[in-house]
Amino acid sequence: MHDARYESAVLDLLMSHRSIRAFRDEPVPAGALREILRAAQQASTSSNMQAYSVIRVTDRNLRSELAAVAGQQQYVVTCPEFLVWCADMERLRIAAGLEPSDMSCNAEAFTIAAIDAALAAQNAAVAAESLGFGICYIGAIRNDIAKTAALLGLPPRVAPLFGMCIGRPDQAPLMRPRLPVQAVLHENRYDASAYADAVADYDNAHAAYLKERSGGRQSAGWSEQMRERLTRPPRRIGRFLKEQGFELTD
Template sequence: MNPILQAQNNHKSIRQYTEQAIDPVLLQQLIQSAQGAASSSFIQAYSLVQVTIPENRHQIATLAGGQKWVESAAEFFVICADLTRVEYCSLEQGLGELEGNTEHFIAATTDATFFAQNLMLGAESVGLGAVFIGGIRNDPAQVAELLNLPNQVYPIFGLCLGYPDAEPDLKPRLPVDVILHKDSYDSSRCASDVNAYDAQMQAYYQSRGDNQKASNWSEQTAAAVQKKKREHMLGFLQQQGFLKR
């Protein structure tokens, strides 16, 4: 297995970090390499906010539900979908301002996500650990105000980077046969696929070195989506200029 495939297979969310700083030159290289990610029509509709002020990190960690690794990581970034440059181009070319189209929201969100995944993978390839912080969407308006995010920009998630001070167990992913459909989607196998994976995940949760628990994938997944609806997101996104049509 080549190093890239091995790195992809070995991804673990790291939430404990040493005090070692990341060399600024390395950080610049990682960001530049991450920009090689695919981009919808090459619009590159994303920005990265590096949060260095300790008080701001503390506020974001609190807003995210007390995620202390936001403060302890060597670096913390907020990944943003950003259509400001795109709108400027549109105005300069005489095509008018953006109108909050859903398609543009999707393009910017996927652009930013491709970039962020590239950044994480690159960081892991040089011995760094990382974890994405979706909890910043608990109160995106406060995060946007704290970071001075303008119209046409919204914070998607945070990213902690640092040198690992822990070695968590590797979670087994869904089998390829579960997510791969040939020619047409086969919904008839959903129940059997989930039940089999639940048994696998239950065994994993009970056997891992730290944080053992009696649970399975269904229980964790249902709680994750039904208890984190964040119904304020639509109004916030519309306020930022997204999802108006």
């Protein structure tokens, strides 16, 4: 499968990722969590702004309230560690000694903060997996983003983006296949001409994956699932972001 000249333990780790949604009832040792967070912090960050914060949620009641926002995904409650990754321009404002009106919190600032948070989180995910833990991102905390922010006591200019469950896996799910690389890689200019074939191939691979995972009960192709996903009413976070001080129209 791999090109034998380009093998590494990191590649093996990245290529074995799968989201974990059932965890053993074992804490993540403090030292392991510290290394995971240090790895997160070492990710690249726009202009060294480090425009994100992480809320470690240890309070069980708070976990239950977040799980309720997240459509009752019970692993939010049962996972040994639950981290909420936030876009954060407020620490920068405080550090720089600025009034809110002195700084820009526009779409670019939000994008920087969201990218910083995602890069740090993915470093944390890979670090955790390298130590034998499993992870699952939880975007569903944005089902009611204002409620999540209130539960976590987030000040203006801080927005919750996604949660992350971490713990020892108590399941070994099948790996979910990805699109063929020619569907996502373009050379010099955007080119959609490879999509039809690539998506057809991927639909077959995805249907086979789902069939195996569900014991034959499901066999939807990826494009069919995406059609359903894209035509559902979306989460609405625009008003919250505006009230939180992010001016996305600018």
